[in-house]
Amino acid sequence: MNRQNTSLFLIFCALFSFLLSVSIWVLSIFFSFSVPIYALVVVFFFCFSISFLFFNYFYQKIIFGRIETTLAKLRKLNIITEIDVSKFTDDISDPIERFNAEIIQLSNDRQKELEHLQKLENYRKEFLGNVSHELKTPIFNIQGYVATLIDGGIYDSKINIEYLKRADKSVDRMINIIDDLETISQLETGTLSLDLERFNIVEMVNDVCKQIEIQAQKKNITLKVITQKDIVKIFADRFRIRQIFSNLLSNSIKYGKENGETSITINTDKEKATITISDNGIGIEEKHLPRIFERFYRVDKGRSREQGGTGLGLSIVKHIIEAHHQTISVSSKENQGTTFVFTLPKN
Ligand code: ADP
Numbered sequence: 001m002n003r004q005n006t007s008l009f010l011i012f013c014a015l016f017s018f019l020l021s022v023s024i025w026v027l028s029i030f031f032s033f034s035v036p037i038y039a040l041v042v043v044f045f046f047c048f049s050i051s052f053l054f055f056n057y058f059y060q061k062i063i064f065g066r067i068e069t070t071l072a073k074l075r076k077l078n079i080i081t082e083i084d085v086s087k088f089t090d091d092i093s094d095p096i097e098r099f100n101a102e103i104i105q106l107s108n109d110r111q112k113e114l115e116h117l118q119k120l121e122n123y124r125k126e127f128l129g130n131v132s133h134e135l136k137t138p139i140f141n142i143q144g145y146v147a148t149l150i151d152g153g154i155y156d157s158k159i160n161i162e163y164l165k166r167a168d169k170s171v172d173r174m175i176n177i178i179d180d181l182e183t184i185s186q187l188e189t190g191t192l193s194l195d196l197e198r199f200n201i202v203e204m205v206n207d208v209c210k211q212i213e214i215q216a217q218k219k220n221i222t223l224k225v226i227t228q229k230d231i232v233k234i235f236a237d238r239f240r241i242r243q244i245f246s247n248l249l250s251n252s253i254k255y256g257k258e259n260g261e262t263s264i265t266i267n268t269d270k271e272k273a274t275i276t277i278s279d280n281g282i283g284i285e286e287k288h289l290p291r292i293f294e295r296f297y298r299v300d301k302g303r304s305r306e307q308g309g310t311g312l313g314l315s316i317v318k319h320i321i322e323a324h325h326q327t328i329s330v331s332s333k334e335n336q337g338t339t340f341v342f343t344l345p346k347n
Contacts, residue, residue: 009052010052013051013055016051017045017051021041021044021047025040070099130311134311137173137305138171141166141167145170176308180310180312183316184312184315187320187323194236194237194323195238197235197237198233198234199234199236200232200233201275202227202266205227205245208245208246209225209249209264215253216262220259220260221253221258221260221279223262224261224262225264225266226263229268235345236324243317244320244321245264247314247316248277248340249277251309252277252279252281254304255279255303256281257282260279262277263278264277272326272343273346274341274342275342275344278338278339279337283332283337284299284338286334289330289332293318296311296312297311298311326343326344326345328340328341328342329341
């Protein structure tokens, strides 16, 4: 029982005993029998002790007992958890206080859960909105080209092949979006199992550079690989790591300037390889940096779509790196360039 409750009980019992003693005294006058003062004092203290013991017993056994049984049931059903007593500055040895504290904690936990669910719901709605928006653009394009061809364009040698090529490009774009969405969904639900193997990262980087050389040549961008060793073996999922390099290097070209340069530096220590991909392209304004790994986040939507971007590339990169328990960071200055640094495991 806490101090406040004890004082209340004492006052209540004193009042009760006092009233009883006064009643005996009044009755003694009324019925003309004598009661000595010490007998009234004895009655007062006797009654005070008995009533205090009785109320205390009643409070402890009946009220405490019921509250403890209810709490035990709620804990068993996992509705509430045992509270961390150290968090409370007040004395909560009193079951009513504890019950109060547990209910407050329960309501705080539920509030947090509710906010989390609300966030997820908003995220889901935003995601669905983004997906349908991304898919609508190529679908409407295809619809437009096909309608023109049906309306006679098919016989016009000036546009028929051109429109079929454009429709084909839109199909490619839809396939890219769907492939990226599939990868994201597998990475987020954890259904994508990594196929880990040991391989030479330097060889892979050179290979990806060769693959995107034509894209780089269109802007006259030089790709430079800087490494102290020709063989740096890492232990990771070869296909997914290749996806990281393809995304980051093709971004450095998409958002790079004419006659620019992209460097890929490979450093290594006992446990990991550290890769730095740096370009001197258009850069990213500081306010966008915290969000660029989010799904569908783009600094310049128009430029990204024009370059065939889905807005999912960096999100996939981050997921793959995190699936390997590694980290990635970005730094950038508008109009000066962007640098991504990430690690890959060696064991
Ligand atoms: P996207 O398909 O639009 O390229 P990403 O997820 O790969 O999507 O990138 C998200 C956004 O980050 C891009 O739209 C672009 O604005 C910005 N970005 C990514 N890489 C670079 C870079 N190397 N230089 C400048 N901006 C970049």
